[in-house]
Amino acid sequence: MDRIHLKNQLELYRTPYEEEAEFIVDFIELTQDPLAFKRERLEGHFTASAWIVNKKRTHTLLTLHRKLGRWLQLGGHADGHENLLEVALKEAQEESGLTSLKLVDETIFDLDKHIIPDRPHVPEHFHFDVRYLIEADINEPLKVSEESISLAWIAFDSVVDMIGYNPSILRMLDKTSKSEILL
Template sequence: MSATTHDTDFQAALAEYATRWPDEAATVMLFGELLGDAENPFLRERLAGHFTASCWLVDAGGGRALLTHHKKLGLWLQLGGHADGERDLRIAALKEAEEESGLSGLRIEPGIFDLDRHRIPEHKGVPEHWHYDVRYVVRAGDNEAYVVSDESHDLAWREIVELAADDAADASVQRMARKWLARVTV
């Protein structure tokens, strides 16, 4: 598939997301502007900001999410990482989920689940920059025996109901937990 086709599909996914989450229109606009930038926004070398791909990795029953205790940031977050040139962020998110969890048999669901634009602090000579994180729902199969990768201090399955109410949780993780609960109760 061509870059133009991927970008058109991504624009359509952003528009669909904006319809579902009208309060996030300003965020959607920022993501759309980045997509239209002449400098490739799918490469981490674009330090003015670039796309990243993450997943809300839930167990087969949908009651728990797998989080990573991120080494660089020291926070419990969703799995994910850089697109490294991959314009289909669904592929990048699924790849990150597999690499960071060691789980096989993962399935990605269609559509964008969450968007989050956040600053990444300077680290090992890489200046502070923006991540435009596009998040997708990924479901685990029967095997939940994860393997901790080099990018994590640890991994843990967490009850989504508890995450939604946990004021100590990262704000974006708490938001995703609430979105998930709203979705499954509709």
């Protein structure tokens, strides 16, 4: 049922961002693959992420990813679980230790198809990342997991200085600033 729900959400998903709109069809087609939610699909597979913001929408929580060495949103592999919203929330809690996580909206916040570089025992492949907007208490203590080097709440106006140019993160940042009605 979750696969069907995801397909329905993807079919309804609209974005004004051209780079994001270009791969919506790829996401819809992937829902038909029996291995779509498993790492064993070596060409690429679904992942889920949490774009975590504070209630006032001034900061986002990012992780310095241990394997990739880059500042990213929290998230991870579905590992066979077809409810990507649950995957995003689980990964966010595991990677941050936060208990104050609150889903802002059950609909998809952002989509990104990106390449993961070749590593020992893992060939280069695509992540079809489905992202959800989640709110958390900026004052709650963070717990760095083994998947991260560091965690940090980063002010929106400092994100570019911290991460450099990452169009996917900048797109989510832009979407957040345009969604102030959700406050």
